[in-house]
Amino acid sequence: MAKCEFCDKGVTFGIKVSHSHRRSNRMWKPNVKRVKAIVDGSPRHVYVCTRCMRSGKVTRAV
Numbered sequence: 001m002a003k004c005e006f007c008d009k010g011v012t013f014g015i016k017v018s019h020s021h022r023r024s025n026r027m028w029k030p031n032v033k034r035v036k037a038i039v040d041g042s043p044r045h046v047y048v049c050t051r052c053m054r055s056g057k058v059t060r061a062v
Contacts, residue, residue: 002032004049006057036061 003010009030016026031050035058036043043061052058 002030002034002047004030004032004052005046006048006052009049009051 009032011030012028014026014028015023017023032047033050033053034045035048035053037046037048038059038061039046046058048058053060
Protein backbone atom coordinates (compact mmCIF):
# COMPACT_ATOMS: atom_id res chain seq x y z
CA MET A 1 0.00 0.00 0.00
CA ALA A 2 1.27 3.46 -0.84
CA LYS A 3 2.42 5.76 1.94
CA CYS A 4 3.05 9.51 1.93
CA GLU A 5 6.80 10.17 1.72
CA PHE A 6 6.52 13.50 3.55
CA CYS A 7 4.30 12.75 6.57
CA ASP A 8 4.35 8.89 6.57
CA LYS A 9 0.56 8.74 6.50
CA GLY A 10 -0.53 5.18 5.75
CA VAL A 11 -3.40 2.76 6.20
CA THR A 12 -5.36 2.86 9.48
CA PHE A 13 -7.26 -0.19 10.74
CA GLY A 14 -10.43 -0.24 12.79
CA ILE A 15 -13.80 -1.93 13.23
CA LYS A 16 -16.94 -1.34 11.19
CA VAL A 17 -20.09 -1.51 13.31
CA SER A 18 -23.42 -2.10 11.57
CA HIS A 19 -26.83 -0.89 12.70
CA SER A 20 -27.43 -4.25 14.41
CA HIS A 21 -24.00 -3.86 16.08
CA ARG A 22 -22.30 -6.66 14.16
CA ARG A 23 -18.58 -5.87 14.07
CA SER A 24 -16.13 -6.53 11.25
CA ASN A 25 -12.66 -5.29 10.40
CA ARG A 26 -12.12 -2.45 7.96
CA MET A 27 -9.40 -0.08 6.85
CA TRP A 28 -9.14 3.59 6.01
CA LYS A 29 -6.84 4.36 3.09
CA PRO A 30 -5.17 7.76 2.74
CA ASN A 31 -5.70 9.89 -0.36
CA VAL A 32 -2.22 9.35 -1.83
CA LYS A 33 -1.26 10.50 -5.34
CA ARG A 34 1.86 9.82 -7.41
CA VAL A 35 3.17 13.25 -8.39
CA LYS A 36 6.33 14.65 -9.92
CA ALA A 37 7.94 16.84 -7.27
CA ILE A 38 11.27 18.53 -6.59
CA VAL A 39 13.14 16.39 -4.04
CA ASP A 40 16.73 17.34 -3.11
CA GLY A 41 16.93 19.70 -6.09
CA SER A 42 15.93 17.19 -8.75
CA PRO A 43 12.48 16.20 -10.04
CA ARG A 44 11.28 12.69 -9.29
CA HIS A 45 8.04 10.77 -8.81
CA VAL A 46 6.91 10.45 -5.21
CA TYR A 47 3.76 9.31 -3.42
CA VAL A 48 2.23 12.27 -1.56
CA CYS A 49 -1.04 12.64 0.32
CA THR A 50 -3.33 15.43 -0.79
CA ARG A 51 -3.09 17.17 2.58
CA CYS A 52 0.69 17.66 2.10
CA MET A 53 0.12 18.93 -1.44
CA ARG A 54 -2.52 21.40 -0.26
CA SER A 55 -0.50 22.66 2.72
CA GLY A 56 2.55 23.46 0.56
CA LYS A 57 4.98 20.82 1.85
CA VAL A 58 5.50 19.65 -1.75
CA THR A 59 6.85 21.72 -4.63
CA ARG A 60 5.52 20.31 -7.88
CA ALA A 61 7.82 19.94 -10.89
CA VAL A 62 6.55 21.14 -14.25
